[in-house]
Amino acid sequence: MSARQQIGTITSIGGVDIHVREDGPPDAKAVVLIHGFASSMHWYDRVTLLLAEKFHVIRVDLLGHGLSTRDADLAPRSQARAIAPVLDKFGIRDAAVAGHSYGADVALALAEGSDLISELVIIGQAPDYSYSNLPPVDIALNLPFVPSLLHRLTPVAAIALLTQSGFAPGYRMDTAFDIRDQAVRDHLAMNPTMYKTVLPDRRKWLARRPLDEQLRDCGLPTLVIHGRQDQLYDWAKTEARYEAAGARVEVIDGAGHSPNVERPAAVARILGDFLSSAHTL
Numbered sequence: 001m002s003a004r005q006q007i008g009t010i011t012s013i014g015g016v017d018i019h020v021r022e023d024g025p026p027d028a029k030a031v032v033l034i035h036g037f038a039s040s041m042h043w044y045d046r047v048t049l050l051l052a053e054k055f056h057v058i059r060v061d062l063l064g065h066g067l068s069t070r071d072a073d074l075a076p077r078s079q080a081r082a083i084a085p086v087l088d089k090f091g092i093r094d095a096a097v098a099g100h101s102y103g104a105d106v107a108l109a110l111a112e113g114s115d116l117i118s119e120l121v122i123i124g125q126a127p128d129y130s131y132s133n134l135p136p137v138d139i140a141l142n143l144p145f146v147p148s149l150l151h152r153l154t155p156v157a158a159i160a161l162l163t164q165s166g167f168a169p170g171y172r173m174d175t176a177f178d179i180r181d182q183a184v185r186d187h188l189a190m191n192p193t194m195y196k197t198v199l200p201d202r203r204k205w206l207a208r209r210p211l212d213e214q215l216r217d218c219g220l221p222t223l224v225i226h227g228r229q230d231q232l233y234d235w236a237k238t239e240a241r242y243e244a245a246g247a248r249v250e251v252i253d254g255a256g257h258s259p260n261v262e263r264p265a266a267v268a269r270i271l272g273d274f275l276s277s278a279h280t281l
Contacts, residue, residue, distance in 0.1 A: 013085045019067035021059045024052030030092045036101025037198045038067035038187045050268035064068035064191035074197045080109035094118040108214045120222040124257045126233035128206035151192035160188050168229035168256035176261050206216045212245040222247040223274040225253030
């Protein structure tokens, strides 16, 4: 599938534009895929090709990312409030929602605030930052000029190097996407306010209410997919916490923080098996 074929449609609701793409049979079980920080719907391109054989796959660009409205409130609940009416407009019901990295926060907010969601999937995201390897730059990012300055002055080579931490050590980034520099393009397209959103702001949000607590309160069948070679979060601690909260956890060998990109066949298989078993309960 070419890069041009991966473009969806722009849907305007509530004063914002959301870039949406549908694949697969429209009358099949719906699966909503939500990307993370500094990325786009293209981080699910290869997973989508596999899931669309059986499922109705809906992807979106989050606000501040890709082709969606760039200047908006980027917090998880605001993102969910923008996505929910889009799903409703498309007639999506009883959907599974999967969120990668920061997209996990949005997926949980969508599940809590909408009756459109029946299953939850968290990909590559720990419950909070208590054991993360994220850079300690929170104070600097709280200064109003720093995020935009950082975004404007960071060289492309440095962006590529930083992005590598989102994958397993030694993973070849040039094989990750159909467009070789997709990750850099997505980073450059992002609203720089996201730096503050995912580091100082999110650190505080998750300290108050971690994702494992949120999914326990949500009460939906939940799958967690994590990479054993994740460079940002310890997989064993992540597995233990989510299992204690009642989630099914699958750890993928050879994958880092982004198994949806690194091991799309494994993610599609695990997700498909989960949805099949969830419907037989």
